[in-house]
Amino acid sequence: MSRTDRAGRVIAASPATVYNALLDRASLEAWLPPEGMRGRVEHWDPRPGGGFRMVLTYLDPTGGPGKTSDATDVVDIRFAELVPAERVVQRAVFEADDPAYAGTMTMTWHLIGAGGGTEVTVTAVDVPAGIGQADHEAGLASSLANLASYVETAR
Template identity: 75%
Template sequence: MGRVDRASRVIEAPAETVYRALLDREALEAWLPPEGMRGRIERWDPRPGGGFRMVLTYLDAADSPGKTSEATDVVDVGFADLAPPERVVQTAEFHADDPAYAGTMTMTWDLAAAGDRTEVTVTATGVPPGIDQAAHEEGIASSLANLAAYLGAAG
């Protein structure tokens, strides 16, 4: 089956609230960038077949050089499937001169409701081989922690 990167977290919010945060431009800019990065969405079309472009900027480029430029990673994300409030499937195409970092990965966000809480599991397949698996899973976990904090502050 190949490489699968995965991370999960229980979020103290109902599945509908979590689902909305996966499809809200301002919310994504706030919580999606992992620790050590900030993000800016340049294009936004939240529908099946639509998507967005996010520019991720490293806060310390000396420690973590970018894949698109010295300090940035650029990714075009497509919404492959939207199944409210249980799942969002995205395709993420990375822009990089180094083929080890370029390519399209699929990220599936599964939301399992448990009353007023939601277990969110992110599964990534087709991850470009230059992306270290442990670092990628740590980045996904960081984004999930940001999502939990964002929804805690929003609630």
């Protein structure tokens, strides 16, 4: 069964600024990892059909929460669609032996101008069954909070 997870936030920055943070390697490494993780981009090709590979490392791997190893989640992301200052569509595949994490999850980042800022909504479709919905939505919200802090501080 297909599952959809969502999170949203208004960010005090222009859609162009937010869009640029979605397509900048150093920016993604800084804001995308949710609380309790750090990230490293291993390759980078920011164009439709291109993508990146991110290694997310748990700061406290107690209990082995990782999908790829006890301490890591590795995800290959392909850019399916890039619409400047409006939308980024990504196809994400986790590197994992457990079939509960198999399949391709589609993540769409929608950007809508809202007053002096941007309403950012991320929608994840076909979320692998092994990812708990509450945990995933909390992680998405954490990444959005990091994104807000990152772009609002840069202003």
